[in-house]
Amino acid sequence: MNPFERLPIEKQARIVNASISEFAEKDYETASMNVVVNHAGISKGSLFNYFKTKSTLYDYVYALALGEVKAYLKDVRDSTIGLPFNERLTQIIDSGVQFIVDHPRLAKIYFRLVYSSDSPNRKKIITELQLLSNNYLGEIIQDGINHKELNSTLNKAQAVFYLDAVLNRFLKEYHDSLSNGKLLDRNDWVNSITELFTKGFK
Amino acid sequence: MNPFERLPIEKQARIVNASISEFAEKDYETASMNVVVNHAGISKGSLFNYFKTKSTLYDYVYALALGEVKAYLKDVRDSTIGLPFNERLTQIIDSGVQFIVDHPRLAKIYFRLVYSSDSPNRKKIITELQLLSNNYLGEIIQDGINHKELNSTLNKAQAVFYLDAVLNRFLKEYHDSLSNGKLLDRNDWVNSITELFTKGFK
DNA sequence: TCTTAATTTGACCACCCGGTCAATTTACAT
DNA sequence: ATGTAAATTGACCGGGTGGTCAAATTAAGA
Structure with a gap:
């Protein structure tokens, strides 16, 4: 079980929601992990702990x-x-x-x-x-x-x-x-x- | 007459050619003026002298x-x-x-x-x-x-x-x-x- | 309560970006 | 040959990027 799935559902939802918004508004290359992090209200280190790379997060979404x-x-x-x-x-x-x-x-x-x-x-x-x-x-x-x-x-x-x-x-x-x-x-x-x-x- | 049009045709062609290649290969946001400059064999300052901004160059192409x-x-x-x-x-x-x-x-x-x-x-x-x-x-x-x-x-x-x-x-x-x-x-x-x-x- | 392990944090890194501008080179008229 | 104006250069700037990691915080078991 990867760390993201261990998270409380509410927190997962916040992250997924922020990611969807960012990838919907910008191309993959210009979509920003910093924006996702701020919008989701978590730290950068955490996001990269849940998803190893930007590409991994994109695949998930x-x-x-x-x-x-x-x-x-x-x-x-x-x-x-x-x-x-x-x-x-x-x-x-x-x-x-x-x-x-x-x-x-x-x-x-x-x-x-x-x-x-x-x-x-x-x-x-x-x-x-x-x-x-x-x-x-x-x-x-x-x-x-x-x-x-x-x-x-x-x-x-x-x-x-x-x-x-x-x-x-x-x-x-x-x-x-x-x-x-x-x-x-x-x-x-x-x-x-x-x-x-x-x-x-x- | 703008500075670009004053250039020898051969040089113009080199710049146009490099720009077309770069904008063909990458999205506007990820297309790089540095790459254009290197490919065209001119200095960065020159390119920005011919075209005030990246957007101006794109419009031209x-x-x-x-x-x-x-x-x-x-x-x-x-x-x-x-x-x-x-x-x-x-x-x-x-x-x-x-x-x-x-x-x-x-x-x-x-x-x-x-x-x-x-x-x-x-x-x-x-x-x-x-x-x-x-x-x-x-x-x-x-x-x-x-x-x-x-x-x-x-x-x-x-x-x-x-x-x-x-x-x-x-x-x-x-x-x-x-x-x-x-x-x-x-x-x-x-x-x-x-x-x-x-x-x-x- | 104390210890240990898991989680979270954000300062930091190397890199690349578009754009600037003082300094240098080139071109040209006298 | 000299003076001047135009063209060219590339080091440099502020800012943003994906990704890292030692340190701080939290959770859990004894």
Whole structure:
């Protein structure tokens, strides 16, 4: 059992909270351990006692975020099995929006990872995420093909790529719209994306 | 006339070249003026004499990149006027790929700007780019509607957004594929994207 | 209560940053 | 050749970084 896990939960929460905020607001390289320490109300030595390096702390926070995302994805996949492609896709996109509403800071860390460049294990993490996305969206698309809703000659890898591209970009835009005041019309966009791909993959 | 423009062209080129490399390889915040100086073979004082701040140098390099992009876009738009939507789109995407092949470092700076977070005037620049993309792709789509090739009830803003999302993401992937050895099949992808939107916007 | 072990602290380290500026070198007109 | 103005240099500044560690504090068992 490592020293961090031995800590009282309240203290753990303070540290995790401060770390999430810092990694959400700044790139990995510019995120500051000093800021985390001050915000969490602990000493620098302690933080480096709990997490050997900045990279270790980042990995911990990232794992938290990924676990949360996976839970959302799993829920919506399992609860929409058997539904037509377009209804299923609609609910998946909407679930993505819901994640962003529920966990805006985790979403920001995710976007920063996907869209930005540094962070030590980025390549490995991105590869892992792509595999996840491929399996997940690939399954949805395959189901659509099986039910003759989508073109059977569809290049699945490409289809997943396009879906992933639009989804990610839209979710990022929605995330931004949360803070800049010009909130997007959730249903309008979700339906419009579903329409694009239901027709485009026909 | 500012001191930089008074320099012999060869020296200007050395400085520009070093700056492009550094801003292509690192985020704005982590890009180092010391590295630029060493790579260009000039003294630190000189660089800060030519460009008052790091931000000024970045703006200069960015303006170079943007000018280059605009030239490519203008060329392909003007040379495809009157063509059907799908042929036109194909050539536009292909021109994007060509830009990446011709100027991989400038492309990297562009992607870094779009996908990353820092750099001082990022918000203003991004807004400017979005306006550009809106006008450019908006015009192409409008032409497609006028020629009854695309659905007349299409939400143009959303359509532009999706097109832009897929285009950017694909170009980024193609850019990455240049350096990781697994080069993408250019024609296959370009045609596939055209097909998606020609059907999706019908 | 005393001892010992675990935890916490923050001053400190080496390093790098963007930016400055007095001093030196270079270029040029007379 | 001389004087002057422009260009170039690099040591230096204040500040921030991730990470360390001897010393102080706290917790626990006898």
